Structures are given as structure tokens and as C-alpha cells.
Amino acid sequence: MSSARPSHQRAEPRDFRLLWWANAADGVGSQASGTVLPLLLLGLGNSPQTVGLIAGVSTALGLLLGPLVALPADRGARKRVMLGSAAVSALAMGCVALTLATGRPPLGLVLAAVLVERLATACFEAAARGTVALVCPGPEQPRAIARLTAADQGALIAGPALGGLLYQAARALPFLADALSYVVSALCVAAMRADLTAPAPQQRGEGLLREGAAGLRLVRSSPLLRLVLAWATTVNAVVVALYYTAVFTLQREGHSGAVLGAILALSGAAGLAGALAAPRVTRHFGAPRVVTGVTWLLVPPAAALAVVTDAWAYGLLFGLVCLLMPLASVVLQAGAVQATAPALQARTGAVLATATTGSAAVAPVLAGALADWVSTAAPALVSGVLLALLAAHTSRRPVRGVLSAGAAG
Template sequence: MTAPAAQGATERPSLWRNREFVALWSGQVVSTLGAQISGTAMPLLVLVTTGSPSAAGIVGAAGTLPFLIAHLPAGPLVDRWNRRKILLISQLVAGLALSTVPIALWLGVLTVTQLTIVAFVQGLCSVFFGLAERAALPMIVPAALLPTAVAQNEARSRGAALAGPPLGGLLFGIDRAVPFLADALSYVIASIGLLFIRSDLQNPTKTPAEPLWQATTAGLRWIWRHPLIRAAMLLIAVSNLVFQALTLILVVLAQRQGASSATIGMMLGIYSGGGLIGALAASRLHRRFTPKPSSSESTGSGLRYCPCSHSRPALW
């Protein structure tokens, strides 16, 4: 007969018994869903108020610009600053920025310039939050469950991308301010979830006190030395550019054909079904197919994270 201690030693730990991961994951389910809701409503709002696809493109570009210019310098800052504060401040600042949109709508003073600034601030907060969350995840989740946790985070994003656009289109049809109120509220809920995380989220090893520009260039050199990472980032950058443009074109064409905001939201949500299935299958595939690191990667120390994705995916 096996002793209880031996049974506990061989029992596989459950990710969903990790209260801190559940608090973080649950809050980000709401927050990511809110981002998709407002991400669907933003181009619709610009097109309705200005009738200009160019203005909608400018606002969309402002939201994605931080992912291009801020990722590399933000990485060293996330290692140097308090990650708990980065997570919390990113959520609160983004929520505050989103809350100005319905206020401006009610006052009749909304401008494209304001929407451009709001989109940029939201994107910048998303960059810092995404990097801090990925860096903090190994401090919350045991190493054996880390691939599953990453897969669950991806499933979270894909599920929100599937449900968020239809909800965004539906809420926009009810009132133009409602999607942005929903997203602002989602940031508040996510901030409350962060308060339940008590673990130390900092690296156990002290970060070298090198200048920020040296850390940034070191990151660029590391990416350039790894062909797989370099190719992946190039493909992601090009595909993001293409799909962002195609999505905006589809929204403009659908609106000109008389499609309702709910129909446009449903159209934007359909494509995410395949991504959701892939994310749910990722943990099983990881156990069956273990990638072999290259010689340059195998000589490194520890697990490295590629700054080529983000937690709140832009929809347009």
C-alpha cells in the first residue's frame, strides 16, 4: 500500500489550484475581453464620427506603434523596476485613458487627436504589462506547469478575440460610449485581481546596472544571433502589418455595404476560432513534441522569453 506522502509526491500539481495564477488569469480574461470590445468599437467610432478611413488608420497605427518602438527598452526596465507596480499601474493608467472617451462623447468634444493619444497610451501600457506578466509568471507557477500556463494565457487571448468583437459591435450599436465604459471597467476588475498576488515577482538574481541603451542593443544582438527568433519576429511583424491593414479594410467595406456594428463585430470574431483551438492544443503538443535548441541556445543559462507577443492583442 502506497503511503499518502508518496502519493502526494507522484501526483501531478494542478495549475488551477494555484490561487495567484487563477487571480491573475481571471482578471486578465476580463481585461483582454474588454480590450477586444473597445478594439472593435474604436474604428467604428472613428468612421462614424469622421467618415475617414485614413483617420481610422492613424488611430489604429497609434495603438500598435508602442509594440514597435517600446518593446526592447521596456524589457530592461521591467527587470529593473518593481514588477508588481508595473502590472498595477499599467492597468490603472490604461483604464483612466479609456474612461476619457465616453466622457468626451457625452460632452460632445471628442476628437481624432484624443482617440490617437488614448490608443497610444493603451498600447504602451499593454507593452509594459505583457512583458511584466511574462517575466512574473515563472515566479508564480512551478516550472513543470509553465508550458501549460503559457498555453492557458494564449487560450485566454484567443477566447477573448472570439467573443470580444461580437460583443463590441453589439454594445456599440446600443450606445457608442458603452464599449469604452466596459473596457475601462475591465481594467478595474483586473487591478483587483492583481491585489491577490503576494509572491515576490522579481528575479532572484540582481540585474546588472548597465545603461538602458546598452541593455537594448544587447537585446538586439541576442535576437540577431538566433536565426529562429530573428525569422519569427520578422514574420510576426510583416503578418501583423498585413492583417491590421486587411482588418481595417474589411471594416470600411462592411460599413459601406450597410452592415450593422453587430454584424461587423461577428465578422471580426470568426477568424479567431482556429487560434483558440490551437492554443487549447498547445500544452498537449508541447508534451509530445519537444523542440531541440540550437547550439547557441543550448549554451545559454536558463529560460529566455522572446518579446515578440503581447497580452492584449490589437484587433485592428
């Protein structure tokens, strides 16, 4: 006796490909323009402090806006928000490209367009959370998340290289490429046939504030989601801190920016390989062993970065960290998707994203303070200690039980 499957499961192969292309295009375009944006702002007469302030303000506003957009996305406006956000971003970057092509643009216009694009991107990302759960059957979600993670890692490699080449040809081209990438994303989302409206039970008498906090309540009540929050927050902060440790140490040793670029390319390639290998590794070893083992394996290279000064040794150790991290990250992301009802995906994802992005934003400040007040080796040593504590936590029997139950679910 056969039963009809939900429409989002029937549409999965085509719709997931469209989602993948939307994600990949957005990632490459954003990396291409984001890489050269500081150069453009400095070239227009801004100080490094002003450039850093603009980056910090746009990040902070994105963190605040994401949870606000998550509620209408979960209520049924997911596709409309994604389409509208991509269109606004395309117009903003197109405006920057046009003004750059026609001469020296007004500084206020460029800053306004960049800020609008960052806020629209935050809205797109907030609404897009949970789309995998609506276009992929449950058993296919880990592989789908691995492919999306691989696309993100690939964008980290291709985007900066593309942005640099285009900027060298004409400074408007990276922003034109970013605008076109948003057009591609919008067309892909518009072409998706699956119903992206998650079924939600009617909550009578529930206030807007309480409904908006439903994702936070779910994270607090779910042992698996609490583990995902702790792991992702810690590891993302550590990776950012280790990157800035590399910057501080290589600068102290007199290495050029080309060396740092090579290290970033190596780490991006390693992250791509790790994301592609994650489903097979998880099938072979199981979720508890992968998460626990990877967390322990991250400790030695992170701590070793405190004692090496050779650029290639830095590249190999940091690349090893970036290779290992996606193996566990994909497992935990898939578990978070499967542990969350479709009608709560955006709100729950906003809670996790706010915590991880916030920790990554604070990490450079702490790394710089440790490097100034103690030594340039201190951030790597502290990172090693934090990873060791996290690994000990994931080794506890209750935590391994949570991972086993999440994998089974």
C-alpha cells in the same frame, strides 16, 4: 530530505489564475473597444485615412515604448509598472466613456485618451512578459502558456461581439467595459502574492544602453530564440497577409461584411481549439515533430487560398491555418520562456514582440501592393512560398536538435 521551493512556485496555482484572469479581462475589454473605435472616430468626422494613421502611430509608439519599459521591469518594477499601466488605461477609457455619455466629446480629447491608453497598454504588456516564469514551475509553463493563448483566442471571439452589442445600445458602453476590464486586471495583479522581482546579478560598470540591449544579445546568441524569432515573425506576417487576402477577395466577389465577420469568428474558434489542444499534441508527438509538422501542414491551406473564391471555402481554409498555428506557437513560446533567465524575460520578450508585431504591421501593406500590382491571389501564393521555406528550415537536423534540447530543458 526536502528543500524549500521558491515562493513563486508555491504560489503558482492561485497566482497563475489571477494572471489568467488579468490577461483575459484585458483581452476582452481591448477587443470590445478596439472593434468599435474606428466606427466612433469615423462618426466624429474623421476620414478613413486619419483613422488608419491613428492606428499606425499608436502601434509604432507602442513598439518603441515596449523595449524601454522592459529594462525597469526586469530590474524589479514589473508589478508596479503593470499596476500603474492598468490604472492609467482605466482612467483613459473611463474618460472616453464619460465624455461620450454626456454628449458630443471634443475630438482632441478622445484622440488623446486613446493614444494614452494604447501607450499604457504597451507598457503593461512589456512588463507582463516573463510573469509566467515567476509564478509557474518549469514543467507547468507549456500548459500555462497554452491556457493564456486560449484566453487570447477567446477574447478574439467574445470581445468584438460584446463591443458590437454594447455600441449598438450606447456608444459609451464598449469603452466603459474596457475601463472596467483594466480595473479587473489591476486588482488581479495587486492580489498576486508571488514575488515578481526576478533575481538579477549585479552588473558593475555596465552602461544603461548595453544593459537594455541584453535581450537582443541573448536572442542573437541562442539558436532556440533565433528559431522562435524567425518562426513567429514569418507566421504572424503570413496570417495577417492571408486575412487581408480574404478581405480583398471577398470584397471583389461582392460578399457582405457579415460574411467576413463569420470567417473571423470561425478562425477565432479554431485558434482557441488549437491552443487548448497544444499541450496534449506536444506530449504525444514531441516538440520537433509538432513544429516541423505544423509548419509543413500550414503550406497547403495558405497556397489554396489563392485559388478559392467561395466564402465558406475561405472560412474553412483560413480556420485551418488558425487551428494549426497555436500548436507550434505554444511549443516555441514555452521554449523561449524556459531558455531565458527570469531577469531577462521582459527584455527578451520585447525583442521578440517588436519583430513579430513589426512584421504583422508591414504585412497588410505588402499584401495590398501585391493585390494591386499582380492579383488578389498573389499574397496567398507568396505566403505559401514563405511557409514552405520556413518548413524546410525547421526540417533541418540542427534545428530539430535545437527543438529537442529546448524541450528537454
